[in-house]
Amino acid sequence: MxxxxxxxxxxxxxxxxxxxxxxxxxxxxxxxxxxxxxxxxxxxxxxxxxxxxxxxxxxxxxxxxxxxxxxxxxxxxxxxxxxxxxxxxxxxxxxxxxxxxxxxxxxxxxxxxxxxxxxxxxxxxxxxxxxxxxxxxxxxxxxxxxxxGDESHWMAGDEAHVTGFVTGRRGDGRRSELSLVWDGRHFDIILDEPGGTQVEEVTADELHRYKGTDADRWLDMLANDFDEDGGHAWGTGADNWRAQMTDAADCAEQDPGYRG
Known part of the structure; x- marks a missing residue:
C-alpha cells in the first residue's frame, strides 16, 4: 500500500x-x-x-x-x-x-x-x-x-469503542494500527512487528505518544474497560491487545483485497 x-x-x-x-x-x-x-x-x-x-x-x-x-x-x-x-x-x-x-x-x-x-x-x-x-x-x-470478522476481538467497552483497523508490511516488519474513541478522546494503538507497542492520543492541537511502561499502562486501562465483564487481570492488557492485533493482521493478509 x-x-x-x-x-x-x-x-x-x-x-x-x-x-x-x-x-x-x-x-x-x-x-x-x-x-x-x-x-x-x-x-x-x-x-x-x-x-x-x-x-x-x-x-x-x-x-x-x-x-x-x-x-x-x-x-x-x-x-x-x-x-x-x-x-x-x-x-x-x-x-x-x-x-x-x-x-x-x-x-x-x-x-x-x-x-x-x-x-x-x-x-x-x-x-x-x-x-x-x-x-x-x-x-x-x-x-x-x-x-x-472475529467475535473474540474487542469492539466496544463501557466508555470506549473501536473505530478502525489497518495493517501493512514495511520491509521485514509489519505495522498495525487500531483506532478507538474513549470517553470522547481519540487514541491509536500501534503495534510494530518486530518491535514494541505504543499508544498515540490525537487531539485537535497536538499528538501525544506513549511508549514502554507508559504505553502498557494505557493498554491496561483500555483492556480493563473493554473486558471488564470478562475478568481482565491487571497487568495483562498490553499482551491482550498485541495478541488480538497480531491475529487480525494475519487474517487480513489472507483476504483477496489485502494486496489490491
Whole structure:
C-alpha cells in the first residue's frame, strides 16, 4: 500500500453518506439516448464517458465489475461515479477520469467507513492513479473485515469503542494500527512487528505518544474497560491487545483485497 502518495481522511471522522449504495433516479427524465446495462444515457458522449470509467475501474480490479450509480443520466451528471463490486464488497468510485480520483467504502460493521484519495504524480497515467486509489481502498476494507470478522476481538467497552483497523508490511516488519474513541478522546494503538507497542492520543492541537511502561499502562486501562465483564487481570492488557492485533493482521493478509 503506497501510503506516501495516498491521502486518507482524518482518523475518527466518518466519511460515509456522500453516495448511498443504492440506485438513484434524477428528477428529470430524457428519452431517446443510448442504453447501457439497462441504464439510459442522455447522449452517446455520456455513455462513452461511463464506458471509459468502467474500463479504468475494472482494469484496476481484475475480476470486479463497475456499474452506474444512477438509473438515468442528464448531460450535467458526473457519469464516472459508479459502484465497483470486488472481493465481495461494494465501493463507490468517483473521478476515474481525473487526476484526483477517490474511492469510498461504508462498512457493514460498527467500524467507520473511509475514503481513499489518490493525487496524480507528474506524468502519471489515469490508469495508474485510479489503480492506486482502488488498491488502497481494497486493502483497508480487508483490514476492517479482519478485525470485525472475529467475535473474540474487542469492539466496544463501557466508555470506549473501536473505530478502525489497518495493517501493512514495511520491509521485514509489519505495522498495525487500531483506532478507538474513549470517553470522547481519540487514541491509536500501534503495534510494530518486530518491535514494541505504543499508544498515540490525537487531539485537535497536538499528538501525544506513549511508549514502554507508559504505553502498557494505557493498554491496561483500555483492556480493563473493554473486558471488564470478562475478568481482565491487571497487568495483562498490553499482551491482550498485541495478541488480538497480531491475529487480525494475519487474517487480513489472507483476504483477496489485502494486496489490491
Amino acid at each position: 503506497n501510503t506516501a502518495i495516498q491521502a486518507r481522511v482524518t482518523r475518527g471522522v466518518p466519511t460515509g453518506g456522500q453516495f448511498a449504495s443504492a440506485i438513484k433516479s434524477p428528477p428529470t427524465v430524457s428519452l431517446g439516448g443510448p442504453v447501457v446495462e439497462g441504464v439510459r444515457f442522455d447522449t452517446a458522449a455520456d455513455a462513452e464517458r461511463f464506458d471509459a470509467a468502467r474500463k479504468l475501474a475494472e482494469a484496476a480490479a481484475p475480476g470486479g465489475s463497475f456499474h452506474p450509480a444512477f438509473t438515468r443520466f442528464r448531460a450535467d451528471d458526473q457519469t464516472d461515479i459508479g459502484f465497483l463490486e470486488v472481493d465481495g464488497r461494494t465501493f463507490t468510485v468517483n473521478g476515474t477520469g481525473t487526476d484526483q480520483p477517490h474511492v469510498s467504502y461504508e462498512s457493514d460493521s460498527a467500524l467507520q467507513g473511509f475514503r481513499i484519495e489518490a493525487v496524480a504524480l507528474p506524468g502519471e497515467s489515469q490508469q495508474s492513479v485510479v489503480g492506486r486509489a482502488i488498491a488502497g481502498a481494497r486493502h483497508d476494507a480487508a483490514c476492517l473485515q479482519a478485525w470485525t
